[in-house]
Amino acid sequence: MTEKSKEDDKGVKNVEDKQSWCKLNMKEKYAYISSHITVEPMVACYIMPSVLASLATQNLNLEKACRVNLGYSTEVCDALTTRNTLNYTKEESEVQQLVASMTVWKTIVQSALPAFLILFVGAWSDRHGLRKPCMLLPIIGEFCTVVGLMGCTYFFYELPMEVAGIVESLFPALTGGWFTMFMGVFSYIADITTVEMRTLRIGFVNIFCSLGIPIGMALSGILYKKIGFYGVFSISAILYLIAFFYGLFKIHEPERLNKKSEKTKSKCSFVIDFFDYKHVANTFTVAFKRGENNRRMKIIMLMLVVMVVIGPMHGEMVVVYLFTRYRFNWDEVDFSIFSTYNMIIGMIGTALSVGLFSHLLKIDDAIIGLMSSASKILSSFVYTFATVAWVLYLGPIVEILNGTSFIAMRSIASKLVPSDELGKINSLIGVSEALMPLVYGPLYSATYAATMNTMPGAFFLLGGCLTLPACVIFGWMYLQHRKEVHLNNIAKSSIYKDSNPGLEINNDQSKPTANGTSLGVDNVAFEIETHKF
Numbered sequence: 208m209t210e211k212s213k214e215d216d217k218g219v220k221n222v223e224d225k226q227s228w229c230k231l232n233m234k235e236k237y238a239y240i241s242s243h244i245t246v247e248p249m250v251a252c253y254i255m256p257s258v259l260a261s262l263a264t265q266n267l268n269l270e271k272a273c274r275v276n277l278g279y280s281t282e283v284c285d286a287l288t289t290r291n292t293l294n295y296t297k298e299e300s301e302v303q304q305l306v307a308s309m310t311v312w313k314t315i316v317q318s319a320l321p322a323f324l325i326l327f328v329g330a331w332s333d334r335h336g337l338r339k340p341c342m343l344l345p346i347i348g349e350f351c352t353v354v355g356l357m358g359c360t361y362f363f364y365e366l367p368m369e370v371a372g373i374v375e376s377l378f379p380a381l382t383g384g385w386f387t388m389f390m391g392v393f394s395y396i397a398d399i400t401t402v403e404m405r406t407l408r409i410g411f412v413n414i415f416c417s418l419g420i421p422i423g424m425a426l427s428g429i430l431y432k433k434i435g436f437y438g439v440f441s442i443s444a445i446l447y448l449i450a451f452f453y454g455l456f457k458i459h460e461p462e463r464l465n466k467k468s469e470k471t472k473s474k475c476s477f478v479i480d481f482f483d484y485k486h487v488a489n490t491f492t493v494a495f496k497r498g499e500n501n502r503r504m505k506i507i508m509l510m511l512v513v514m515v516v517i518g519p520m521h522g523e524m525v526v527v528y529l530f531t532r533y534r535f536n537w538d539e540v541d542f543s544i545f546s547t548y549n550m551i552i553g554m555i556g557t558a559l560s561v562g563l564f565s566h567l568l569k570i571d572d573a574i575i576g577l578m579s580s581a582s583k584i585l586s587s588f589v590y591t592f593a594t595v596a597w598v599l600y601l602g603p604i605v606e607i608l609n610g611t612s613f614i615a616m617r618s619i620a621s622k623l624v625p626s627d628e629l630g631k632i633n634s635l636i637g638v639s640e641a642l643m644p645l646v647y648g649p650l651y652s653a654t655y656a657a658t659m660n661t662m663p664g665a666f667f668l669l670g671g672c673l674t675l676p677a678c679v680i681f682g683w684m685y686l687q688h689r690k691e692v693h694l695n696n697i698a699k700s701s702i703y704k705d706s707n708p709g710l711e712i713n714n715d716q717s718k719p720t721a722n723g724t725s726l727g728v729d730n731v732a733f734e735i736e737t738h739k740f
Contacts, residue, residue, distance in 0.1 A: 231464045245399065245458055246342065246392050246416040253346055253388060254449035255417050258423030258445035260353055260602030261637055262539055263439040264375055265306075267360065271368035272305045273298070290538050291568030300659065303529050305658045309368060310525050313376045320380035322641035325387055326487045329634020332394060336460065341383070341391025342453050348382030350447040353440045360436040386637040394633050398461045421550035490631045501687060506632070508680050510615060513639040515677040516580070519670035522647030524665060526655040534663050535596050550604045555609035556582075559662055573685035575611055580677040584610040587671030591664040612677075647673075 266288075273284040283298055292299045296527035332341055359366050379385075392412060430439050497503050531537040531545070560579070564570045584605035593599040616636075651666045658665040 208229060209308075219419075238467065239643030240739060246395060246454075249342065249346075249417040249450045249454045249458065250388075250392060251411055251419040251723070252446045252453065253349070256353070256446040257425045258420050259427050259446075260356070260443040261423075261428070262427040262528070262543065263436055264371075264473055266369050266431065266539065267356065267371055267436060268306050268309065268608065269302055271363070271366075271371060272302045272309075273386075275366075276305060277301060277366055280640040285636055290532075290536050299533065303659070304656050305368070307526065307529065307652045309372045310652045311649040313372045316373075316376040316526065316642050317384065318641050318643070318645035318648065319379050321386045322638050322645065324383055325390060325634045325637040325641060325661060325691075326490055328387055328407055329390060329631050330392075330487065330490050338391045338398065339454065339458060339460060341352075342388050342395070342458070342683075343451060344474055345379065345384055345388040346454065348380075348443055348445055350382065350451070351378040353443045353447070357437060357444075360440070369653070374388045384641075386641040389640075390633040390637040393586060395458075395461075421547045421554075424543055424546035424550060425541075428539035433537050448667040450718045463644045465494040490634060504729045505681050505684075505687075506635075507707060510635060510639045511679050512576070512612070512616060513636055514643055515674055515680070516616075517640050518647040519583070519673055520642040521644040522651035522666065523670060525644075525648045526651050528654065530663055530666075531599075533659060534593075535599070541596075545600070548600065552603040552607055553610050557610050559591075560608055560611035571685055571688060573681045573688060576681040577678055577685070579611045580674050580681060582606045582673040583674050584678075590667040592660070593664065612681075687732045 270284065270288070273279050273287060274281075277298075278342060279298060279302075283295055286295050287290065287302065289297055327476065328341055332338060352375055352441050359371040359374060363738070383390075397414060430442065528542055531542050535541070537545075561574055564575055564578075583606050586602045586609070589602040590599065593602070651669070654666045654669055655663065
């Protein structure tokens with residue numbers, strides 16, 4: 208360890224000893240942040256180009272569908288590109304339906320392969336104590352994608368839309384995509400942080416994700432208009448290279464994990480070791496292993512929450528751009544402005560939920576999740592029946608609380624299992640996430656294609672209905688938490704009464720802890736007060 212590292216560790220020791228962000232002075236907060244920034248810049252440089260290139264990729268598919276697959280004239284396709292669609296509504300509909308049909312099988316490729324691979328990746332990562340490969344390989348896959356899309360642009364008329372779809376889906380799928388990236392990121396964060404500061408660190412990662420998405424969205428339409436396909440894909444490639452080399456040289460495996468890797472790396476060949484089905488079975492035992500405080504059921508319910516919360520988001524991402532083009536005649540810039548506005552409102556809502564409802568008002572985590580899901584359901588009606596743009600802009604305000612549950616889900620999951628099972632539990636969550644585009648993507652694409660001429664926003668109503676189970680699960684989690692609080696208070700009061708006869712104990716405590724660890728998320732985002740007797 209270098210002298211600078213020793214100084215940094217010394218400078219932040221008091222930070223972690225205090226175990227609560229609100230107790231730190233400004234100097235300690237700055238010392239903690241500066242000394243603990245690890246994966247965040249890499250995550251931002253991974254998220255931003257992914258979002259930045261997404262709009263250009265969709266337009267490349269639309270252009271190829273119009274000019275190459277359907278063979279429409281330059282006049283027709285230019286009119287569709289400039290959104291002069293008054294006399295070409297039939298052509299616009301056919302182009303969108305062709306793209307939507309490709310989206311179905313493309314989503315299957317992007318979801319099925321990562322869902323299969325991540326089961327092996329999580330177990331392999333835990334066995335060898337290696338998190339960096341899980342973070343670096345998805346970056347390589349995305350880099351190959353943008354290079355391949357530049358090739359599809361260069362051979363525009365020679366290669367049909369389907370080739371661009373294969374390039375767009377295959378490389379990220381083979382390297383794990385977003386799911387493997389975030390499995391590695393959150394496992395790494397859990398490895399290098401204390402339980403008390405983990406939610407704060409996960410919050411930092413989410414902030415960088417939240418910043419990368421609106422920046423990418425805001426620039427995507429403008430850059431596409433100004434510099435075209437080559438410019439957007441080139442900028443994305445450069446950002447991926449920055450993310451890769453930052454992760455390669457600036458992120459180091461935790462010392463404990465490195466020692467573990469050295470002991471096991473020579474036992475068998477990589478391929479046999481990686482694809483050993485016994486390790487997949489071991490991964491699933493994490494979910495079904497019994498533990499204290501109904502641990503098994505909580506993990507299963509947590510996986511279901513991931514499915515019903517993440518699923519509609521993936522489904523909407525597939526068709527929302529097509530929806531705004533068809534319903535409001537928007538171009539790339541209009542969509543970028545709305546997407547940026549949507550993300551900013553979401554960040555404000557997350558800050559409001561975390562800072563006010565949880566940190567100050569001490570509202571239970573499950574109730575906040577319930578409020579988040581309810582806001583999503585209500586917003587689906589606004590989006591569905593919006594006939595003018597300003598009504599659509601009301602949607603993000605209605606769902607302003609949506610999104611708070613992501614930080615809580617990741618943090619709770621990391622505290623339900625020991626450190627040597629972090630990769631497994633995150634891989635299970637990753638499988639849940641990876642399977643959702645596989646289900647929701649084709650479902651939303653088929654729904655949009657079937658209702659485009661009657662009710663193009665019907666897929667929003669579908670998302671609202673599919674989010675209803677989240678409300679039920681969060682309600683169950685709240686009841687379980689209150690039950691554990693009650694039993695814990697009775698037990699502690701009984702012990703204290705026996706040792707201090709004659710004293711009355713007030714059992715009305717707000718948010719206790721069990722076995723020395725919190726029942727929920729326990730710091731800056733979701734702070735739980737410790738009982739003092």
